[in-house]
Amino acid sequence: MNPSPSELPKKTNMRVPDLQDIVEIHTALQSCDDSALSALLARAADPTAVQENIYRSFSVSGHYVEMGRRSPVYWHSRLWMIPVLLPPGAGAIEQVPKHCSRWIQRWIGMQPSTLLERVLTVQDVLRLQPGQTRQLLDSLTGFGPSCSMVLRDDPELEGAPRLGFVMGAVKALHREPVIPSNGFAQEARKLQSALEFAAGVNTGSSGSGIVLGELRDFSDALVQGIQMWLQALHEARGIGGWMMDLSGGGNLALSVSFQAGEGGPSAMTIPLRHWQMGHAGVEMLLEYCDRWPMQSAISPEGGRGILLS
The missing domain is CATH 1.10.10 (Arc Repressor Mutant, subunit A)
Known part of the structure; x- marks a missing residue:
């Protein structure tokens, strides 16, 4: 049960x-x-x-950094992400324009900030391991070697928006880096235009462009992005039901069934890593999903469903 x-x-x-x-x-x-x-x-x-x-x-x-005869300095760093909803038909963003990093750094407050060159898919993010994620952080902040990621083509729902993330890191000397709580809207508009160009999205004819979430800590951005994606999937396909299931090792699986889409997948299961979002994030997703009926069983197996793994 x-x-x-x-x-x-x-x-x-x-x-x-x-x-x-x-x-x-x-x-x-x-x-x-x-x-x-x-x-x-x-x-x-x-x-x-x-x-x-x-x-x-x-x-x-x-990280402590030795300064010769002077006292060592201590750098604090943290990982952040921005949810990116890509419209149907948009291409993968292999190269985030370099000026995006400058805009973000200026908004955060001139603390050294860097970002990954590629927009990661939600599957890429969910496949990360804790140590690998820490290695990404250290690589982005200059305290570790580059971190290789195996990126692959993943299943997607035809005619529905896709979820991705701009990922970056910020560091500060002798204090915790602070991510501002407001004022991101102006930078977001510039980022949106730059990413739409990189993805080959033409909003002039279809009117359907990229939608950005807020820049937040990794875990908060992941929860925010999944919520945005669920709402977009509901608008495109109609979510008829959902369930959250324990999948072992402290992990969870969020399954949703769809009302629309003749001949297409009727269900999707998203594996959730507890270490990525914590108790608070799991509870936020549960509360968000309560807007749809809860079902006792949803099977994404066979040709009628998608399992994101």
Whole structure:
């Protein structure tokens, strides 16, 4: 039997891992060691609690830099993303225009900021591992080697918008980097135009362009992006029902069924990594999905569904 929302992990009944687990998580993230994290999760009595602690620290980092005879300096860094809804037919954005980074850095406040050259798909983001994500952060902020990612063609819903993310990082000296809470609209309009050009989107004839979310911390942006995508899918295909299912190891799977689209996929399942969004993000998605009927079973198997993996 599938769990109801009340049976899914909640912040209030979370069991905190012991000190040794926390030390192991910190050590593994510092060395970007996903094998160590996988071993810890495999033997954990409560994998969800371990993933919650990974969630608290995977997207932030700190590095001492020796300055010769002077005192060392300490750089704080954090990962951010911007959700990007691509209209049907838009091409993959292989190269984010370089001036986008300058616009973002100026808005954040002239703290050193960098971004990935490519807009990642939602599947690319969901396939990330914690250590790999930390390696991306260190690479973007200049504290680690480049991080290779295996990008592949993924299934998509024909005639429906696709979700992607601009990913970047920001760092600050002797203090936590601060991402502003407002004022992004002006930069977003410029970013939208630049990304539409890169994707070959012509808004003059169809009127359907790229839609950007807000620039937020990695986890907040992921939840925001999935919410935007679900609403866009509902407008395009009609969401007839949904369910959230436990899938083992503290992970979840969000399944939705569609009303429209003769001959096309009738359902889609999105694997969710608890460490990427935490208890708070899971609860936000549950509350968001409550606008549609909850179903006891949705099968994306066979030729009538899509499984994003």
